[in-house]
Amino acid sequence: MPQIKVYQGDEIPSPMRKIWLTFADNPFAFAGLWAVAGFLLLAVFGPLIAPYSAEHQDPQALLLAPSWDPAGTVEHFLGTDDLGRDIFSRLLHGAHLTFGVALGIVLTSLVLGFIIGSISGMMKGLKSSILSHLLDALLSIPSLLMAILVVAVMGPGLNNVFWAVGIALTPQFVRAIHQAIHEELQKEYVKAAKLDGANPIQIFWYVIMPNVWDTVIIQTTLGISAAILDIAALGFLNLGAQAPSPEWGAMVSQGMDNILTAPWTVTIPGVAILCSVLAINLVGDGLRSALSPINN
């Protein structure tokens, strides 16, 4: 027997579901989410579906135009570079270098920043000041300069980019989380919880954190897009991933030699970077507007 609905009232969605519904209402954000999922899949399975290996050189097809050009062929869908390497395969192989490494960097610095930021945010006075301002000096060194310092000490390479961008990103997380917690601490409901006899850890985790998660999420999306751009910029400047690597920024710098005769060797990796960052930013934007009604 089917259940009879006694009450006519609408079902009231939970806060999480509400956020999801607002987010899904925005078609751009939703498209961004699909694109991010696609890039994630490519980062994991890209090398498996690539038609050629990243270093495979085809001497018969040097600087071949993309397939939509009359001179191009379908075998090399996005054309080839000056060594006859298939750009499409290189993009697929490079996805985990640019996109995957960016995710790794952001996760690492998020965890670090979360720990330092919450400790300094919960403390008061001089200790909190020292902890949060200690990293201000690092915050003032732009990521590129940090990378130059790291490269000067350890030499170029993708591993060192990990440290450079990570060191540059961590203070941002520390600062954002510190400020969010600090702001929440001054509100009345925290005082109420304190009067109820909650200890600092309970206040932190059960009272304050639910109101800080949205800051963390937004900061994370910002961090991922910044990390992708930084990795690519370092690859372009030859300070990050080195020459034969299919990292997208390095691909742009390798294509620079032929920019006049074969502009697609520069354009196509650039478009790939643009698309991945755009997808992340669309998601971040959608999340921000979905989360903002709660803030206000």
Add this chain to the structure above:
Amino acid sequence: MVRYLLRRLNLFLATSLVLFIVLFIVTNQFPVEQRFALTGIQSPNAQQIAQIETDFNLNSGVFNQFIAYLQQRLSGNLGISATSQRPVADELASVLPATFELAAVSGTLALMFGLPLGILASLSRHKVTQHTIMAITLTGYSIPVFWLGLTLSLWFGVELGWLPISGRLNLLYEIEPVTGFMLVDTLLSTSPYSTSAFFDAVLHIILPAITLAVLPFTVVVRITRSAMMTIMDQTYIKAAEARGLHTSRIVLRHALPNAVIPVIKSLGLMLGSFASYAMVVEVIFAWPGIGSWLVAGIYQRDYTVIQGGVLAVALIIIFLSIMIEVLHTSINPLSRKELYASN
């Protein structure tokens, strides 16, 4: 207010001290001899070695070494560049104005176009206009700057041939540097071709400035728009409307001053990425500023140049971000509630 300013000064000094400590540690980690990393003298003779050791107190403990390092750096001794054999401080003085010129022009461009566009975007109730502006700004925010620079120079410099794509001035002109700002120097110059040199300098700065302005422009548009949208819903705006004021007056007199506050704050937060972008833009357009100088320094492993450049850029950013914070506090009465600046 005095107490607040003192606190900010204190913050500036403390942050700079931490910066010096970081640089001191990094200097000792460079994979070269410590004496070379500190001074840039490749093969010093006995007298120079003795001089370096007394200057940097190399024979005593780490703490005394740091004090000596601090004294040397603060007195302007940044060592000599290993490649050009010129003092790093002199080189810095010659490259900094170029960077300031570029940054000033693109910052002005961004504010000049960003603020009005943000206001227009917030006022328009038209879905298509709003979506277009948001799409443009989001793309501008996501575009990799080196790729944008390459594409612009390929298109406007090579395909169309409208604009020069490298350097600050055509080699035909010889302008005596007075201030280091090419746009000013060409005007000050007494040579008969100073006007044409000025226009040439303007043509040279267009492409790099536009490339660099894209990031601050999009940020300004977005922040202005969201701030204006919140403010235009406030009751005091409704009151102004009820009094029958003209829309332009409401926007310019009543809403804009409040909308500028978050814009200023975001400018301060953006300084770091702006500096990174400026370095890349300088490399692409061969702009002889501190960014291309630093990148050349790292290619040549010129350790004194790296230290000097990082120190200068980071100090400038610390200083500017604190200045912006002070400005933000001084024009925003609300933030003065927390004047003691405990966070």
